[in-house]
Amino acid sequence: MPHHQLVFELDGDQLERAEEVCNRLRAIALSLADAGDEPLLEPAPGETPVWKAIRLRALFDDAADPQELASALAGAIGLQRSAIGIERVEDRAWEREWLKDFRPMRFGRRLWVCPAGQRPNGPAPVVLELDPGLAFGTGTHATTAMCLEWLDGAIAGGERILDFGCGSGILGLAALKLGAAKATAFDIDPQALVATRENAAKNGLSERIAVARLAGDVACPFDIVLANILSGPLIGLAPKLAQRARAGGRIVLAGMLERQADEVAQAYRPWFDIGPAAEREGWALLAGRRRAE
Secondary structure (H helix, E strand, O other), X not given: OOEEEEEEEEEHHHHHHHHHHHHHOOOOEEEEEEOOOOOOOOOOOOOOOOOOEEEEEEEEEOOOOHHHHHHHHHHXXXXXXXXXXXXXXXXXXXXXXXXXXXXXXXXXXXXXXXXXXXXXXXXXXXXXXXXXXXXXXXXXXXXXXXXXXXXXXXXXXXXXXXXXXXXXXXXXXXXXXXXXXXEEEEOOOHHHHHHHHHHHHHOOOHHHEEEEOOHHHOOOOEEEEEEEOOHHHHHHOHHHHHHOEEEEEEEEEEEEEHHHHHHHHHHHOOOEEEEEEXXXXXXXXXXXXXXXX
């Protein structure tokens, strides 16, 4: 079923009032975007920051009169009626719409990550077919890409892998495709566990990967521990992740900004010799080796 969408820009301090009015007018969904090229990176705990200039899209049922909605919204918020655009939106599978730009991608020398049903045009020694579903992880984000490139250069064969915060399962499954023996994928998000199991099945890897939602189900130690999450959780999890790496084993950490890398590395130095391994688009990758007790 098609919908009407009202699109307008406002200041951040007008957002609460705009959301209240849209909800009173029975908006089906609201989406926010930056209208002024102002990055919002990792917020502090308890913060939910918004941009100073916001582009708001409010989706309404097709039965509603969009002209009346726009007039009511403009009057309630204090905007000119001409400042509110009206779009007709055909129904689509919204949660999958962004995947239209997901194409086969190469990481390092060997590894290709491809949407299901697509193949690289040229030679592809190692191919991982991936459908992220509603979970994070396709390789398009810089942090995931750096992890995949590290794996392509590091996997020698036979390793035991922990993918902590697995999302779509992309890192653990890529490691298996590259020759690792076994992987454990852990995440607290049920959607991530569903996506990981489905992607494992697509690639014939179900027998070589264990999927866990409880940390107690994660057996250890591992040869390689991977964690692509935010800096705050990385710091807090340092003792637990260290316990899961064998002596001489390696750890790979991503999801932090370049300016946060030193603080994260410091949290792991009681157990690991660790330092920067890659940087991209303002993000950093740390890699280290577990010292013997």
